[in-house]
Amino acid sequence: MWKLFNQITRHGLCTEKPGSLTRPSSATSLTPDTNHGSDPGLTQTPSEIPVLCAAPRDLAPHEAHQRLLKIVGRALTIRAVDAGSCNGCELEMHALSNPYYNLEGAGIRFVASPRHADLLLVTGPVARNMVQALLRAIEATPRPRYVVALGECACSGGLFGESYATHGALSEVTPVDLCIPGCPPEPGFILQCLLTFLERLPASRLPA
Amino acid sequence: MTSSAPPLQRTILQRLLQELCPDCQRLPGPFPVWHGPCPGAQWWPLAQRIHQAGGRLVALWPDAHATLLHVTYALEETLAWVWLELGKAQKIPDLSPLFPAANRLQRAAVDLADFSLAFDAPDQRPWLDHGCWLREQSAPPQPYAFVPVTGEGVHEIAVGPIHAGIIEPGHFRFSVVGEKVLRLEAHLGYTHKGAAARWRQRPALLGHELAARLCGDSTVAYSWAFCMALEAALDWRVAERTLWLRALLLERERVANHLGDLGALGNDAGFAVGLAHFSRLREDWLRLSKALFGHRLLMDSILPGGVRTDLDKTQCALLHAQCVALEPELLTLRDIYEGHAGLQDRFGTTGQVLPGLARQLGLTGLAGRASGMAADLRCHGNWAPYNALDVQAALREEGDVAARVAVRFDETLESLRLIRLILDHLPAPGPAVAAQQNLASTHAVRGLGRVEGWRGEIQVALQLENHRDSLTLRDIHLHDPSWQNWPVLEHAILGNIVPDFPLINKSFNLCYSGHDQ
Ligand code: SF4
Numbered sequence: 001m002w003k004l005f006n007q008i009t010r011h012g013l014c015t016e017k018p019g020s021l022t023r024p025s026s027a028t029s030l031t032p033d034t035n036h037g038s039d040p041g042l043t044q045t046p047s048e049i050p051v052l053c054a055a056p057r058d059l060a061p062h063e064a065h066q067r068l069l070k071i072v073g074r075a076l077t078i079r080a081v082d083a084g085s086c087n088g089c090e091l092e093m094h095a096l097s098n099p100y101y102n103l104e105g106a107g108i109r110f111v112a113s114p115r116h117a118d119l120l121l122v123t124g125p126v127a128r129n130m131v132q133a134l135l136r137a138i139e140a141t142p143r144p145r146y147v148v149a150l151g152e153c154a155c156s157g158g159l160f161g162e163s164y165a166t167h168g169a170l171s172e173v174t175p176v177d178l179c180i181p182g183c184p185p186e187p188g189f190i191l192q193c194l195l196t197f198l199e200r201l202p203a204s205r206l207p208a
Numbered sequence: 209m210t211s212s213a214p215p216l217q218r219t220i221l222q223r224l225l226q227e228l229c230p231d232c233q234r235l236p237g238p239f240p241v242w243h244g245p246c247p248g249a250q251w252w253p254l255a256q257r258i259h260q261a262g263g264r265l266v267a268l269w270p271d272a273h274a275t276l277l278h279v280t281y282a283l284e285e286t287l288a289w290v291w292l293e294l295g296k297a298q299k300i301p302d303l304s305p306l307f308p309a310a311n312r313l314q315r316a317a318v319d320l321a322d323f324s325l326a327f328d329a330p331d332q333r334p335w336l337d338h339g340c341w342l343r344e345q346s347a348p349p350q351p352y353a354f355v356p357v358t359g360e361g362v363h364e365i366a367v368g369p370i371h372a373g374i375i376e377p378g379h380f381r382f383s384v385v386g387e388k389v390l391r392l393e394a395h396l397g398y399t400h401k402g403a404a405a406r407w408r409q410r411p412a413l414l415g416h417e418l419a420a421r422l423c424g425d426s427t428v429a430y431s432w433a434f435c436m437a438l439e440a441a442l443d444w445r446v447a448e449r450t451l452w453l454r455a456l457l458l459e460r461e462r463v464a465n466h467l468g469d470l471g472a473l474g475n476d477a478g479f480a481v482g483l484a485h486f487s488r489l490r491e492d493w494l495r496l497s498k499a500l501f502g503h504r505l506l507m508d509s510i511l512p513g514g515v516r517t518d519l520d521k522t523q524c525a526l527l528h529a530q531c532v533a534l535e536p537e538l539l540t541l542r543d544i545y546e547g548h549a550g551l552q553d554r555f556g557t558t559g560q561v562l563p564g565l566a567r568q569l570g571l572t573g574l575a576g577r578a579s580g581m582a583a584d585l586r587c588h589g590n591w592a593p594y595n596a597l598d599v600q601a602a603l604r605e606e607g608d609v610a611a612r613v614a615v616r617f618d619e620t621l622e623s624l625r626l627i628r629l630i631l632d633h634l635p636a637p638g639p640a641v642a643a644q645q646n647l648a649s650t651h652a653v654r655g656l657g658r659v660e661g662w663r664g665e666i667q668v669a670l671q672l673e674n675h676r677d678s679l680t681l682r683d684i685h686l687h688d689p690s691w692q693n694w695p696v697l698e699h700a701i702l703g704n705i706v707p708d709f710p711l712i713n714k715s716f717n718l719c720y721s722g723h724d725q
Contacts, residue, residue: 080374081370082370082374082375082376082377082399083377084377084398084399084400084401084721085376085399085424085721086421086422086423086424086721087376087423087424087425087719087720087721088421088424088425088427088505088507089424090374090375090376090424091424091425091468091505092504093374094374094468094487095487095490095491095494097487098484098487098488098490098491099484099487099488099491100488100491110373110374112372112373113372124399124401125401127398127399127400127401127724128340128341128342129338129340129341129397129398129399129400130369130377130398130399131340132340133369133370133377133398137370158421159406159417159418159421160401160402160403160406160421161406163401163402163405163406164341164342164343164402164405165341165342165400165401165402165405166401166402183421183507184424184505186498186504
């Protein structure tokens, strides 16, 4: 058992040197498809949604924690909503919690209820069968809340696009604050996108 | 002395087909697949005879134009793929008394065929169609009619479609007394994306991209099965080295998923250290995949006729070294899992499916091998390179969470052995395979691919057509083993307590997206 605990202390916390996170190579090509007709009722059209195409720079988890504390001054809570994904994006979200990225160490936590969440990470090409549940989850999230499209499917509809069974881009059904492209986006990239997004938020939109 | 070909031994399935569906023909491919029409009067007798002979139903689906109903049965390594011509106002016999998995397959078939076919079955509830699709005929949007359980003290717990953790969506309805589960009924279909329709709009030779994105954890298995079907239909010859590299990718995918699941299973039983270690091992594994194959989950690594990346000597050495490094860690963790009283207390006898029930319900794949169902495609057929690797399939009889954990450990260790074997015997790069012809064959051709993914047998059946000089898919169907195993999960939970459901569910780890499509 001691051997195990030793290993955890070696691998578990903030052990990665800056520069060890990998950048997604294909991110730049995965911007949202702006050809989608957007709902005139939306506050933002898809083309206005910020898309972080390249990570600003590599970041170590302890540095991420410092930055997060500076921005929000407390933990950031996330509720993941799968709106028809292939599970690839979910696997990478899971990876965020492994000892390498140590998400909770950076003060970011996945929570079980949208009522406890600041931010919704939505994946998949918005299957029509999931729309009702998705909109309810968004409604249940207290303001100020952020809706983030994770993965190419949620950003633009991806390969599945719009069909009898899917809406395509998440922005077709709800206003979106941020698109994180990639199929699936890699964990380090997700983390960097979230932090950069929070950093750029005007003070009025930060969680109280 | 001249050697003569050995007399062709007919399998039981072949004899049955010859008797009942005499027009069946053998399709090309590594597994014997017999394909042809089934006369309406023989639909039920064929199913019955196959059932008697110990065969199993694999998949059932309507074609894109709702004119044919296809079904595949497997008996030993042979597969029968027969179709029934759909007439007007004809009630098709219900196969679910023989094969319980047919219930949902048939209901999904009705949904997908726009209600233009009907089964003579008691359960007529829609399955994939929740009344939200944009189609002329859709099920009316009404609450799903779960089977009610009545009695003193019985109450229902409704969970989903959005679950507490980061998992795919589906609804579970528990009927419980106190903590004890009396009945569980799942309602799936939330992630239906109309994938088959999307496939038909794209060039057939780009279909592998969609196949890679049908189920993110089985992307290699689906891509290979798709390419196997396409290559069989076009009668392409694939280089030996390509097949070996594909097997390497498939085994890497198996290991990655087992590592993830073993950690999550420890965590669900309150052993967070297990999760920390296994997720660290998984991350190392994925990072090497990214470095050598360009994608952490290996998406798009298999293309029709080939693989995306070849390996040089140094890269092979890296892969080899990773297996050597992982094995002792895995053995240590297995000792810890097996020796930990708390874990064994949670794992043992939890969510038990005994071999008798498994056989009756048609449990397949990894979960099947934990319940005494010795079926692993890698041990059968003429499937290169597995026919040269002598795969030792894992097998346990207990059918509980502990057995499914043990099968995962055994399979991971076996995969580590196979990966090293593959690396040691990787055929030298041959001359480039001659330009593949056959792109312009005039009439529609069919092909079928079968691959033992980490969850179980994945099957892709497709029909090509030459549409205005470009090759398109006239029809495609992908089958996930979760179709067979979801109903069994509902049995596995019976008599267990609600808090054990996440553990039991994880031990099966069934697929939503591959099931809903
Ligand atoms: S973006 Fe890619 S990984 Fe994510 S759900 Fe879509 S297909 Fe899957």
